[in-house]
Amino acid sequence: MTRVEVFIQRRRRMLAWASLVLLSLLLIWMIRYDPTPYLRGPAPFPEWRWSYYFKPTLPRLWPLGLCAPGLLLLLALTARRACAARRCTRLLLLLALPLGVGWQLALCNLEVHGATATLVARMANPLFSSYLHAADLPAARNPRAFLSDYRSLQPELARWAPHAATHPPTATLFFRGGITLCEQTPALRRLLLARITAAGVDSSRFRPHLSPAALAASLLLSWVLLTLSAATAWPLYLMAKHLHGDRRAATRVGILWLLLPGPTLMVPELDPALALPVALFGAGLAAAWLKPSGDAPWRLLQGATAGAGAGAALLLSYGAPTFLLITGLGLLAARSRIPQRARMPHWLPPLLLATAVALLLFWLPALWGAEPLAQAREALRIHRAGFTAPRSYLLWLLFNPVDLLLFLGPPVCIAAAVGLGAPRRTRTEHRFAWGWGGALLLLLLSGVLRGEMGRIAIPLMPAALLACLPRPRWSDATLIALLCALTALTLRLAWQLP
Numbered sequence: 448m449t450r451v452e453v454f455i456q457r458r459r460r461m462l463a464w465a466s467l468v469l470l471s472l473l474l475i476w477m478i479r480y481d482p483t484p485y486l487r488g489p490a491p492f493p494e495w496r497w498s499y500y501f502k503p504t505l506p507r508l509w510p511l512g513l514c515a516p517g518l519l520l521l522l523a524l525t526a527r528r529a530c531a532a533r534r535c536t537r538l539l540l541l542l543a544l545p546l547g548v549g550w551q552l553a554l555c556n557l558e559v560h561g562a563t564a565t566l567v568a569r570m571a572n573p574l575f576s577s578y579l580h581a582a583d584l585p586a587a588r589n590p591r592a593f594l595s596d597y598r599s600l601q602p603e604l605a606r607w608a609p610h611a612a613t614h615p616p617t618a619t620l621f622f623r624g625g626i627t628l629c630e631q632t633p634a635l636r637r638l639l640l641a642r643i644t645a646a647g648v649d650s651s652r653f654r655p656h657l658s659p660a661a662l663a664a665s666l667l668l669s670w671v672l673l674t675l676s677a678a679t680a681w682p683l684y685l686m687a688k689h690l691h692g693d694r695r696a697a698t699r700v701g702i703l704w705l706l707l708p709g710p711t712l713m714v715p716e717l718d719p720a721l722a723l724p725v726a727l728f729g730a731g732l733a734a735a736w737l738k739p740s741g742d743a744p745w746r747l748l749q750g751a752t753a754g755a756g757a758g759a760a761l762l763l764s765y766g767a768p769t770f771l772l773i774t775g776l777g778l779l780a781a782r783s784r785i786p787q788r789a790r791m792p793h794w795l796p797p798l799l800l801a802t803a804v805a806l807l808l809f810w811l812p813a814l815w816g817a818e819p820l821a822q823a824r825e826a827l828r829i830h831r832a833g834f835t836a837p838r839s840y841l842l843w844l845l846f847n848p849v850d851l852l853l854f855l856g857p858p859v860c861i862a863a864a865v866g867l868g869a870p871r872r873t874r875t876e877h878r879f880a881w882g883w884g885g886a887l888l889l890l891l892l893s894g895v896l897r898g899e900m901g902r903i904a905i906p907l908m909p910a911a912l913l914a915c916l917p918r919p920r921w922s923d924a925t926l927i928a929l930l931c932a933l934t935a936l937t938l939r940l941a942w943q944l945p
Contacts, residue, residue, distance in 0.1 A: 463865040464926065471858045471930040478937045486853070487942065488898070489846050493837035495898030498943035502559055505940075510553035515706070515932045517546045519925055522702050525695045526921040536698045540684055547677035547705030548670075550932075551714055554939045563646035563666065566715050570665035571653045575945070576716065577608030579668070582622035583661040590620055595816025598825060605829045607655075610717075613830045615822065617762040617812060618717065625664035625671070639663035669715035676711075676719035680704045682730035682756075683909045687917065689733035690781060691876060696869075696918035703919075704912060706928050708935040709854035709905045712944050718905040721763050721770075726909040727756030728801070729774045735797035736782040737875070743796070750797025754804025760906070761809040765823050769895075770906040771805075773886040777910055780882025781875045838897035847891055847900040854901030855911055858930035863915035867923045880914040887911075902945055 477486055481499050488496030521539050524530060530539065556562035573580045581604060587593045593600075597616040604612035611619050629636040640663050643650070650662050657665070684701035688694055704710065710719040731753025735746045760767035782794055810819055852860045862868060869876060887907070890896070896903055919927065938944060 459866075463862075463867050466865050467858060467861050467867065467926065467930070470861050471934065474853075474857045475930075475933055475937050478934070479941050481941070485846075486849070488850070489839075489842050494839065494842065499941060500943045501941050502557060502939075504557045504559065507556050507561075510549070510556060511932075511936065514546045514550040514553055515929075518543060518550065518702055518705060518932075519928055521546075522699055522921060522925045522928055525698050525702075525924075530698070531694050533694065536684070536694045539698050540681060540701055543680060543702045543705055544674075544677050547680065547711075548673050550705060551673045551677070551711050554711055554935060555714055557936075557939050561646060563642060564648050566669035567643055567646070567648050567662070567665045569945075570669055570715055571650075571657055571662070573608050573655070577604070577611045578614070578619050578622040578717070579626075579657070579661060579665055580655060581608045581611035581619045582626055583658055587619060587623050590623065591815045593620065593623075594812050598818050598822050601822065601825045601829065605833070609829070609833060613826045614717075614764055615762055615812075615819075615826075616817065618764070621763070622664070622668060625668040626658070626661050629660040629663040629667065635667075636660055636663045639666050642666065672715045672717065672720045675723050676714075677705055679710070679719075679722045679726045679909055682723070682726035683913065685730040686726065686733045686909070687913050689730070689737045690879060690913065691869075691873060691918055693918055695921070699919050699921060699924040700913060700916060703859075703916065703924060703928055703931070704909065706931045706935065707854075707856050707859070707908060707912065708931065708938055709856075709901050709908055711935050712854070712938055713902045713905060716902060716905075716945060717763065718902050721760060721767065722906045722909055724756040724759035724763070725767065725770045725774060725906040728753045728760065728771055729756075729778060729910055731756060732775060732778045732797065732801065733781075736778055736794045746797050747800055750800035751804050753797070754801035755808070757801060757805035758808025761805060762812075764906075765826050766903070767906070769890060770904075773883060773890060773907060774910045776886040777879045777883030777914065780885075781879035835895065835897050840894045840897070843894065843897040844891065847896060847898075850899070850901040851904055854905075855908055855915075856927075856931045856934060858927045858934065859912060859915050862919070862923065862927050867919065867927070868916040869918035870920065872917065876917040879917070883910050883914045899945075 477483070479501075481487075484496065484499070487499060488494065490496060521543050524539060529535060552562050555565055558565040560568070569575045570579050581587060586596060586600065594616050601612045629639065636659065640659060643662065643666055650657065653662075680701040683704050684697045687697035687700045691697075710722065713719055731749045731751075735749035735753065757767070757771050760771060764770075779794070813819055872880075916924070916927070
């Protein structure tokens with residue numbers, strides 16, 4: 448490369464950095480000062496708009512100073528060649544996971560009542576997260592009876608527990624497991640209740656009332672959901688590694704996940720936790736389809752792993768098939784680097800096995816009297832009547848991408864647009880991005896999602912991050928992470944989320 452070419456490349460890189468910083472800061476300013484309410488959504492109910500409410504909690508910023516710099520330091524360490532070793536990348540990710548959970552808690556602590564009170568109040572609100580209330584019903588104490596009676600319970604739950612009514616009964620039973628653990632472990636229950644009391648939570652205000660075990664489980668399950676969301680960084684790292692083979696770049700992508708606005712702000716929702724099984728599905732298929740070497744049993748094992756992730760996602764959400772299909776189509780488009788003569792043996796058997804395992808897990812509750820298809824049809828009917836049909840298709844055809852890109856992180860999208868996602872994208876990376884983007888476009892055009900896409904589509908964000916930034920340099924990744932952290936901080940302070 449001549450000196451002139453080096454000079455031109457550096458100038459282009461500086462221009463890309465300047466565009467990234469200026470545009471990101473402009474959007475951060477718009478979030479903070481709200482010059483137009485349409486950034487938050489088109490209109491009030493039945494449409495959707497995030498509330499603007501700036502919180503005077505800046506003195507609580509100090510915990511953020513422990514987590515964000517730690518994650519940025521880990522990103523900077525990936526510049527060292529020694530970090531290309533498998534042990535080093537695993538160590539960096541293991542160090543990043545607790546920092547990611549701490550970052551979510553530190554951001555939640557900026558709410559007016561603090562992190563603990565906010566987590567408990569949201570879990571105890573039947574309109575915000577109704578799984579806990581549904582799990583505390585007498586009908587849920589017997590899981591077998593709850594599975595068999597769930598179809599008849601859905602119309603009643605739809606009146607006061609809409610999230611539980613529009614999700615599989617196994618999602619509610621996940622929360623029932625937390626309540627049962629607190630019932631059978633008095634020491635843990637007392638410890639959690641003492642922490643809740645110390646945070647100033649008045650449980651007598653909750654309607655309907657929660658049992659002491661359910662109140663204790665509200666805090667425990669919040670921590671579990673935050674941990675599951677952060678743990679998505681691991682399968683995302685594996686998916687990135689199998690896509691391009693660069694361990695250090697894959698580590699950067701995994702750490703960047705921990706700073707994206709959507710997963711770090713939508714707490715304690717089920718959607719960020721759902722990203723873990725969807726990413727596990729993607730990692731399994733990427734290993735089976737894109738790894739250039741490996742015998743048939745190994746590929747079948749990866750297919751079974753993908754099926755287990757897909758099955759877990761299906762047991763938690765009826766929208767999971769959409770997330771799995773979009774992720775799978777991106778990987779299917781990327782598999783073109785496998786030689787022509789080996790395509791069929793490499794991709795068809797793992798896919799068939801993954802499908803079989805996923806369907807087996809989805810139908811497993813039928814052994815205890817559940818009706819998976821009938822329950823799914825009823826849940827989708829309730830969701831359409833309450834949240835889709837009353838809203839404008841054309842309006843959300845415009846605003847859904849805005850909401851998605853805002854919570855995916857404007858710095859991530861801008862960096863991809865100015866060419867900072869990879870030094871030179873390979874054919875595989877291009878095909879993955881186009882395959883994933885085309886499938887997402889079909890989802891947007893279908894109109895099945897109208898509002899809150901920045902929350903509902905969080906399970907799509909691992910693949911979205913990989914499509915936008917497959918192999919970022921350490922310097923680019925560090926700058927993007929810093930701007931994402933500033934975006935998440937501003938959103939938490941200025942908007943009422945979720």
